[in-house]
Amino acid sequence: MTDAARRDPEAVSNFVxxxxxQLVEAGMQRMPARVFAALLSSDAGTMTAAELGEQLRISPAAVSGAVRYLAQTHMVSREREPGSRRERYRVHGDQWYEALTNRExxxxxxxxALREGVSSLGADTPAGRRMAETLAFFEFVEGEVAAMMERWRVHREKLFGT
Amino acid sequence: MTDAARRDPEAVSNFVxxxxxQLVEAGMQRMPARVFAALLSSDAGTMTAAELGEQLRISPAAVSGAVRYLAQTHMVSREREPGSRRERYRVHGDQWYEALTNRExxxxxxxxALREGVSSLGADTPAGRRMAETLAFFEFVEGEVAAMMERWRVHREKLFGT
DNA sequence: CGCTTACTTCAGAATTTTGTGAAGTTAAGG
DNA sequence: CCTTAACTTCACAAAATTCTGAAGTAAGCG
Structure with a gap:
């Protein structure tokens, strides 16, 4: 292990x-955000519940809640080490930001909700027309995001290799 | 005014x-979300503070706070009717979702934060490499969003005319 | 000028959210 | 089977947030 690769726990904690x-400011709950940041900055990309609790100084209950949320939103996955009841949580490196982007x-x-608005306020009213346009925008974005992620995969390969 | 265009206050309120x-669930604060929804479903696309307070049953203070937030994030604009100190708040129809999308x-x-992470954890560590890739992703998205909005404007014109 | 209307700010009450300890559940290991 | 380790659930205390009424500021109007 080189000097550069030796981890300074304080530097890690500062980054985490x-x-x-920043994630909190973007609307994410505090504990999930901290747990996620810790995983992201771990060399293996995985940590156990105990490791997370120790680094972040939080109770097992808090780890459990945060991890449940992260797994539901596909930001991390849970793995069971065979023949053990210790679980590992993993950031999927190239998949978590797809989860972030893909708020399908x-x-x-x-x-x-918008469709309901158009029909209950009337498609022939100014408000109804405004909502129909907004709806069209979201439908458009939905299609674009998929195409963008495909371009990202190509771009990514170019930058980092297969 | 046709029957279809006559507004049923209860239907409006239900939609609002x-x-x-839904906006709250996506992370927006409650009052800004309600004020914004009310504006979006108004025929004129504008409402005064008094109208907002009455429809939503909230105090002038709450209107003031919500509107300040919405203006800061470019979701609505404030207009002063000349020769009056009554303000009108307006959804810009085709601009608010650009604000939503453009989280520059x-x-x-x-x-x-990621750049800091790469350098403090070391660009030659597994964690550093993971963060460098994440950083590249965001840089990529930044460029794509601008292009996507340009395509939207073209698409929009095709759907709704100039 | 002063009155009045419209918005803003602020302190605090009320509500909501968050994280903990403790009890509960499940499954590995003896 | 029984013990124990690992995670989960739950009730509640603490902390943070939200909304209000009241006081403050500014601008039109007489």
Whole structure:
């Protein structure tokens, strides 16, 4: 292990907390944000519940809650080491930001609410027309995001190799 | 005014509250979400502070706070009717979702935090490499979003005319 | 000028959210 | 089977946030 590669726990912690703070500002809950940042900055890309609790100074209950949220939103995955009841949580490196970008369920619900708005306020009213346009925008974005992620994969390969 | 265009206050209110609830779920604060939904579903696309307070049953203080937030994030604009100190708040129809999409300041800060992470954890460590890749992703997205919005304007014109 | 209307700011009450300890559940290991 | 380790759930205390009423500021109007 080179000097550059030796991890300074304080530097790691500084980064974890400052990156987590940015995620919080973007609307993420505090504990999930901290847990996620810790995983992101771990060399293996995985940590156990105990390691997370120790680094972040939080209770097992807090780890459990944060991890459940992160798994539900596909930001991390859970792995069971065979023949053990210790779990490992992993950032999927190239998949978590796809989860971030792909808010499909959310957009679908917005679209539902807007469609309802168009029909209940009347498609022939100014407000109804405004909502129909907004709806068209979301439908457009939905299609574009998929194409963008495909271009990213190509771009990524060019930058970092296969 | 046709029957279809006559506004049923209860239908409007139902839509406002349900759309606001979706915005809240996406991370927006409650009052800004309700105020924004009310503006979006108004025929004129503008409302005064008094109208907002009455429809949403909230105090002038709450209107003031919500509107300040919405103006800061470019979701609505404030207009002064000349020769009056009554203000009108307006959804810019085709601009608010651009504001939603264009989280440039946010992304810039994420990039800053990640750059710091790469250098403090070491560009030659596994964690550093993971963060460098994440950083590249955000840089990529930044460029793509601008192009996507340009395509939207073209698409929009095709759907709704100039 | 002063009155009045419209918005803003601020302190605090009320609500909501968050994180903990403790008890509960599950499954490995003896 | 029984013990114990690992995670989960739950009730509650603490902390943070939200919204209000009241006081403050500014600008039109007489």
């Amino acid at each position: 907390e400052s990156f987590a703070a 369920a959310l957009i679908k619900r917005w679209e539902g | 509250e349900s759309f606001a609830a 300041a946010l992304i810039k800060r994420w990039e800053g």
